[in-house]
Amino acid sequence: MIEPTMKAGAKQTLQCSLNGSPVELEVQLSKRLLHILRDDLGLTGTKRSCEIGRCGACMVLVDGKPVNSCLTMAYQCAGKSITTIEGISGGGIDPIQQAFLSEGGYQCGYCTPGMIVSVQALLRENANPNEDEISEALSGNLCRCTGYGGIMRAVKSAIAALNAE
Template identity: 75%
Template sequence: MPVRLAIAPSRRLLDVIRDDLALTGTKRSCEIGRCGACMVLIDGAPVNACLTMAYQCERRSITTIEGIADGGLHPVQRAFLEEGGFQCGYCTPGMVVSAAALLDARPNPSQAEIEEALSGNLCRCTGYGGIMRAVRRAAELRRGDG
């Protein structure tokens, strides 16, 4: 759904998403691009919303965690639930966004490709085992293997 906003050029995409559009699934955390909690898709590519100025998004497609699913759960969301891919859940929206972008580009990713795709997302709770299982499971779900 196209959105038109009149905003100051100094506004960050993260602030616009959370404060102006009230889409709070995109998390505010480190605010310096190191944790990935604020990950969104810009034209299908994962980007840290805390490092992106809103003016850079003019005429671009922005997808937040709220828009990742097209009705029901996205296969990545389902897999995170099935495989215990989260603990506190704070990093989960960014992880899901990054994993969804990976699977759009690489339907059958290798372990190395999964690790690379999630390298910009930090989790301080789970130890990554469940997250990795969830991404592999999501790939299976998307292929119809499960």
């Protein structure tokens, strides 16, 4: 666990679970999760974009809840379970990812990891959301290519596929 009384800039061991595996890293308390994932661990599926929590490209799950990794500090991750886009599929293609591929739920693809992470969180809590609930769940994710039609089709397709299982 991280001691909150350490001096700024000091490093301490961060222990957490990342994509189902235990992780132990020496990090600065003030380092953002986004930078730990991308720069320290090489998990580049989590995208760097606005870095002020407005676009959702850096969305990850922390204890099953979607959070902007650009706003999450290292000390906030101590003892938590973190899931990135790389951990969603477990090595294959998740039905949500497949739906995004099949339904054209992406254009440039930059927002896609954050969208998929947000949809994953939604469908864990609500297996059959309506369109308003889907829109609300994705309200923290921006698609700058205006691909929302394909994104909504992909989410509805994923819901149908998961409910058919």
